[in-house]
Amino acid sequence: MMETITQPWPWYTAGIIIGLIVPALLIIGNKHFGISANLRHACAACLPSNIPFFKYDWKKEIWNFFFVGGILVGGIISTLYLGSGDNVIVHPDLAKELASYGITDFSGMVPEQLFSLESLFTVRGLVMMIGGGFLVGFGARYAGGCTSGHAIMGLSDLQWPSLIATICFMIGGFIMANFILPFILHL
């Protein structure tokens, strides 16, 4: 039993549990699944700066902070008690490509050689962490939601604008991963 838990879980197990989060949030409090709105609530709470977009009662959305807080705690529990400690298995083609940029450490799910305090002071790290984060936060709000809000909640509710957003997420990702990221990783 424990062996099954400590091994990486298959896609269908994860998909079913994540799918069930949609009705879980609806049934426990009429909440729509969404994560990126937290970043906006954080702005509204800490730095509204008289910007109309942040002038609302963020305390009404406090459930969302509790929700992401749970995700963080879940990450801690899972890493401390439910992990196998094995390297992440990486597709051979990807491993070969990454090796050509000097990325060879597959011990963590977040590659140390790209995402670390030291790499924050390199151009590559700066572009990936600061640049990537900025695009994620800006784009998610501009689109009106992120993967959880549009791709999962929106599609579950058969909202066609969410389908458009999801398709655009994927197009953006394909362009970055295949055509732009190789140059960034070369830096």
Place this chain on the structure above:
Amino acid sequence: MENKTNQHTNPTDFEVRSLDTMCVNESELKHPWYYNLKYSLVGIIFGIVFIKAEIISWFRIQEMFRLQSFHMYGVIGTAVVVGAISVFLIKKFKVKTIHGEEITFTDKKFNKGQILGGLTFGLGWALTGACPGPLFAQVGSGAIVILVVILSATAGTWVYGKFRDQLPH
């Protein structure tokens, strides 16, 4: 569209809050703060799945965008099917919340943001290898430096809010 709402009166709290967001519902009930811990519990389960199914892995996201692995497509696809069946059943049987409130849905309106913002988000997603949810799980997994990514994402959201009126919608 929303920008053109009455210029003379200030928009209501609800009008502002429901701009560019998924969840617009609010409860009429007043509960003590610790009732929110039920959301934390759901979050904990979510966080565990993120790690155990390697959804927070930068490598899995790269494989997804390079069509080298079915894993992420399987996760998101299954989640949508399970979510859609759940929403269908909730609507069909008019299921209420555990506190007896009605469960409500709001139709999304199309605007150019879903295209332009969606593309921007996608570019960032392939760089960080994580969308907003996994970022928090990554921090939990010990990658403390990801806090910098979250801060930068918050800055991105702030800049969007600042220049929202000048952007095409």
